[in-house]
Amino acid sequence: xxxxxxxLCLLGLVSANDxxxxxxxxxxxxxxxxxxxxxxxxxxxxxxxxxxxNDYILPNYAVNDExxxxxFTQTKPFLDSFNEERGSDLVSAGKIFIGPMAAxxxxxxxxxxxxxxxxxxIPSDPINGTRALExxxxxxxxxxxxxxxTKTILDISKNPLNLNIKEIEAPQLTRTLNECDLAVINTxxxxxxxxxxxxxxxxxxxxxxxxxxxxxxxxxxxxxxxxKVLLKAMQSEKMREFLNKNFKDILIPSF
Numbered sequence: 292x293x294x295x296x297x298x299l300c301l302l303g304l305v306s307a308n309d310x311x312x313x314x315x316x317x318x319x320x321x322x323x324x325x326x327x328x329x330x331x332x333x334x335x336x337x338x339x340x341x342x343x344x345n346d347y348i349l350p351n352y353a354v355n356d357e358x359x360x361x362x363f364t365q366t367k368p369f370l371d372s373f374n375e376e377r378g379s380d381l382v383s384a385g386k387i388f389i390g391p392m393a394a395x396x397x398x399x400x401x402x403x404x405x406x407x408x409x410x411x412x413i414p415s416d417p418i419n420g421t422r423a424l425e426x427x428x429x430x431x432x433x434x435x436x437x438x439x440x441t442k443t444i445l446d447i448s449k450n451p452l453n454l455n456i457k458e459i460e461a462p463q464l465t466r467t468l469n470e471c472d473l474a475v476i477n478t479x480x481x482x483x484x485x486x487x488x489x490x491x492x493x494x495x496x497x498x499x500x501x502x503x504x505x506x507x508x509x510x511x512x513x514x515x516x517x518x519k520v521l522l523k524a525m526q527s528e529k530m531r532e533f534l535n536k537n538f539k540d541i542l543i544p545s546f
Contacts, residue, residue, distance in 0.1 A: 302448065308340060310337050311337065314339065314342065314521065315354065315363070316342070316362065317345070317364050317480075320350060321363050323436070325341050325531075326526060327529070327533045328530055329453060331522065331527055335523070336520075336537060337517070337520050341363075346461075347364050347365055347461070348485060350364045355371050355379040355381055361517075363504065363507070364504075365507065370507055372418045380509055380511075382459050386504070387421070387505065387545065389500050390477070390541070391488050392488070392502070393426075393488035393495035394426065394427070394476075394493055394495070396474075396493055399473075400493065405473060407453055408454065409471075410473075411469070412458075412475070412510075413456060413474075414458070414459070417441050419468075420441075422496075422502055424443075424444075424447070428478050431452065434447070434453065435448055444456050466485070489540050498543055501544040506518075531544045531546075
């Protein structure tokens, strides 16, 4: 933690440079994806500094405290929830792609074969937890007592298979896949573990998902030149071609 705080302090100095744009990302695939458009940022007279994080929370604090210019780690619902809970002042500058959340299993090949009393792991944060529960509900595995914006295990009104649903920190889900019957995992962590959300899962979101990954900035910087430069690069034709070539049917452009 001390090392991280020192790094963020240094980033505050970097971010103050008018010609350096600092952005926080999760390691894979977003770091690699942004490396692909670094040259587009350079062509506009700026240098892109990519800083990797292993969670979704610290990058938001860093942007809110202006230690980073932006981050690319989350969906709009997650961002809205974070603002509401933490009193932060972050906004979406634009949608980039949809990475479908998916459910994986080491024990079954078809979601219809999920046994009674099966152990199911989902992300522990409110938004990704909601997203995972909605995916399970879409397959009629569970139902909710009411259609609230965010959902928890306590909101489940019907559970025909008596599924034992447990919340696990998102980065740990791929590591605990052998411990459960089913795990619902975010795409970035799935890809890091070499899991394809379409080919390797037994259940996944489709292109109608509301959970597109967004570029997040502090609200006062929504119209800044740095934001405009970064968004132009991230919503470029080069980005679209890169996603279609390297992550076809995995990361779907949403711009």
